[in-house]
Amino acid sequence: KAGVTQTPRYLIKTRGQQVTLSCSPISGHRSVSWYQQTPGQGLQFLFEYFSETQRNKGNFPGRFSGRQFSNSRSEMNVSTLELGDSALYLCASSLGVLSYEQYFGPGTRLTVT
């Protein structure tokens, strides 16, 4: 069974631009969570989607948004990029509610210049 895939793997954007990252979960998984990883703040939860609905949201500004499609694929969008948005963005999938095993993708490395 294929693992979690994230595209693109690397991305360079300019301050003020917007970016969309994509995540395809493991087949059959209905929950997708997103995390931001930076050297200073570590791993921080962004949001979680289940059956196209946002179930949980972390403490990030409104510039960070996401959505999930009917096939469970998910996208996250960051508008008006700031230098501090440079990070590794990790997506994780799980079967669904009350599932205790999340499987992480390799991440998208976003660099904002």
Next chain:
Amino acid sequence: AQSVTQLGSHVSVSEGALVLLRCNYSSSVPPYLFWYVQYPNQGLQLLLKYTTGATLVKGINGFEAEFKKSETSFHLTKPSAHMSDAAEYFCAVSGPEGAQKLVFGQGTRLTINP
């Protein structure tokens, strides 16, 4: 609110020696606890988890961890370190709503000396 503290951002051990990575948590509800490993340029891989039941949890690659409620700890151990264990290790906690919203510790970088 939940939080995780990993004691020691860097741990160095000799090959064949005991590995001990410390994790303490704070949670107002019964916690679910996890250890993940991250190799360079890769995502996170689940090593082991504690949800309910037996407090000594065995995971992959010879790792195990013990949930001690009285000490609010979930330390990770491996009897004999291998060079391939060099990586960054993260302890995480979630509430009973599931593992979809994890709170992570700051991570511990494990170095293995030959």
